[in-house]
Amino acid sequence: MTAAMSTDCTFDIVFIGSGIACSMTLLELAQALLDGSATPAKLRIAVVERDEQFWCGIPYGPRTSPRSLAIQKLDEFVHEPERSAYISWLERNKARWLATFRERGADAAARWIRDNGEAVTDNRWGELYLPRYLFGLFIAEQVDAAIAALRKRDLADLITIRAEAVSARSVTGRHIIGLRTAEGGSTEIEADKVVMATGSPPSKPLAGRGSNPVSGAAFTYINDLYEPCEEGNLGRLREALDRVEQPDQRNVLVVGSNATSLEVLYLMRHDRRIRERLHSITVISRSGMLPYMICEEPPEFEFPWLNELLAMEAPRAVDLMAAIRADLEIAEKRALNLADLYAAIGVLLGQALSKMDRVEQEEFYCEHGMNFTKLVRRAGRDCRQASDELAAAGKLTMLAGEVLRVDACPSGEPFARVTYRTAGSERTHPDSFAAVVNCAGFEELDACSAPFLVSAMQNGLCRPNRTNRGLLVNGDFEASPNFYVVGPLLGGNFNSNIRFWHVENAPRIRSLAKSLAAHLVASLQPHEPSTRLNLCLTE
Structure with a gap:
């Protein structure tokens, strides 16, 4: 836990996940409380997050490489009034973040600064595909300031809890959230309202021959580029290539051609140790095409x-x-x-x-x-050029097909072989691969492995919508009474207030967060102490 807590482990609102969807909802909620448009009793709010970093989430926090770029230019990435605030932050902190980016971003940063230096100097921010972590820093500063303002005005106490939410159930109309703490212990907290802001489901693992997961093989297998972090997985790719003596066997397979696939190509292109050792990259996806x-x-x-x-x-x-x-x-x-x-x-x-x-x-x-x-699907110049440069150098091949399985080489050597279906026939790729990067997408909800989401569905707190990629909610963001959803899991809803087939960009999440905050404020009422279940955290 990141803050000391009393033995009263009951809260008015508990957020599960502290990424951008949570942060934006908190900012909108804080604004409603601070401007006096809402007058509930002093709130107790908890935010549960399994990672060390709060408020940024995976795309904008330390699990993402400092070299990674936004997939939208700033003009599309944020809208007013946030756009002006973000630009002001960029300009005030320009010298500091440029120095940090140059130091941490290595070749990728040097190339980005070379290509975009004139626009940065002239403060032409709208046309830039900025390093993603900058938006995380900006949002985190905003959330910290909002929390401080709420405490100063005695409007809310917000407590952060470093733990993984693993279960959810309802008891006499209140929600009981099971936690696995960072130290390995278990405990429960109680909430009137729960806001599920956990982001997308886990990555769907690739299949190996029979029932054996490819993650147990001798070759390097990266199931999720962001787990535990991109920089760590880039290190694994370097090590995998370093182990291969024959230059023509230093091959990497990337499964999928989505934005994550494009990002890993960008990072490999601008990592000198990987680029100098790499023989080839093969990308296999159903379309066989990267974003335009x-x-x-x-x-x-x-x-x-x-x-x-x-x-x-x-x-x-x-x-x-x-x-x-x-x-x-x-x-x-x-x-x-x-x-x-x-x-x-x-x-x-x-x-x-x-x-x-x-x-x-x-x-x-x-x-x-x-x-x-x-x-x-679209991509900005900086990121997309990297894959074009790999292709021009003869190091990148795109294949249209459906990957059926990835197996370890029968010889026991640290290589993988891939079997895929294309044009109706099943084929085995002639190359062996020292490393495999899975960018094939997320699990569908009826086969999801996330403990909290599985528990919430099993206990009737939520259920998949028609797409099987998002949770069904009403126009007030409720999957069930007082169990709310915000972020990517809202994708696939069609009701009076929410009509989106995907919810994966910041402006859309901000607009939904504003609406959710208004619903939360409207529903808040003082609680009778006798209704508490008096659960306690155990240290």
């Missing part, structure tokens, strides 16, 4: 299929998805940059959705939305 580079040069394109669909009185979701695919195929054949068609296709998509009845809208959000997102 944003060039800020929208091409002229008429979208014939989408415009034909818009002439219909009541288009269907399945027809909308088919029209999108058909137009993008035409654009790709013309060698147009799909990343720069994103804004135009977004306008047409919105027009089509507005013409649908509610049933068809829900069908698109829950059945087709994520497929649309995958078709138009």
Whole structure:
């Protein structure tokens, strides 16, 4: 635990997870309390976090490499009024964070500063894909200031608890949260309201032959790039390549071609020890394509299929998805940059959705939305150039296929072989791999391994929505009475207030956090002491 606690282990609100979704909700809640728009009794709030760092989460905290960049330029990454506050912070602290970035970021930082130095000097922040950890520092400072202000005004006591939430159940209308402490002990706390802000589910592990997990093999297997941290896993990749005597056997397999895959390619390209030893990287994914580079040069394109669909009185979701695919195929054949068609296709998509009845809208959000997102994945210049440079050097190969399994070499040598399906046939890749990096995505909720989420579902506090990637909530963010959800697990909801097929960017999370905070404030009432279950933390 990061703060001393009394024997009263009961709280008005308990947040599970302290990442950006939690931090933004706390900031909105604090603002409502500080400006006097809410007048509940003094609140007791607890935030449970298994990692040492609070308020940043995985993308913006120390588990992410200091070299990693935001996937959106600042103008898209944050909106007002937060945008102006973030820019002011960047300018006030420019000398300090640039020096730290230059020192910790090595080759990647040197390249980024070279490519973006003029914009930084001129304070043209909106066009930059900034180091991600900077936003974490900015948000953490804001949260610390908000907590201090709440305590000074005697509006709330906020206690941070370093532990992993492993269970959740409801007893006489109150929630009991089981914790596994950092020291290995177990305890329980009680809450009127729980806010689940745990981020995405765990990474889905790759399968090995039979029932043997590939993590037990002799080759280097990284199931989650951020576990325990990116820098540690980059060190494992260096060691894996160092162990291989034959240069042509220093091969790395990356499974998946999402944003995480692009990031690991960027980090390997700008890590001198990896780059100098590396023979090849093979990326296998269903699409066989990385996110498109944003060039800020929208091409002229008429979208014939989408415009034909818009002439219909009541288009269907399945027809909308088919029209999108058909137009993008035409654009790709013309060698147009799909990343720069994103804004135009977004306008047409919105027009089509507005013409649908509610049933068809829900069908698109829950059945087709994520497929649309995958078709138009985008990436900034800095990150995307790294993979292009690897390909130009003959070190990167993209393959379209479904990875079936990754097995250790029968000889017992520290290499892996990959079996995948492509064009309807099963193949074994001719290369062996010294290291395998899994970027294939997250577990679906009906097969989730996260203890707290499993317990909450088993005990009826929440259940998956239609997508099986998010939790079903009502318009007040409740999965069940007084059990709230915020962050990526809201993806796939379609109700009066929440309609998103994915919730993975900061502006969207901030807007949802604002709404959730308003619902929390409206529902807060003083508690009768006799209703407490009087649970205690054990040190």
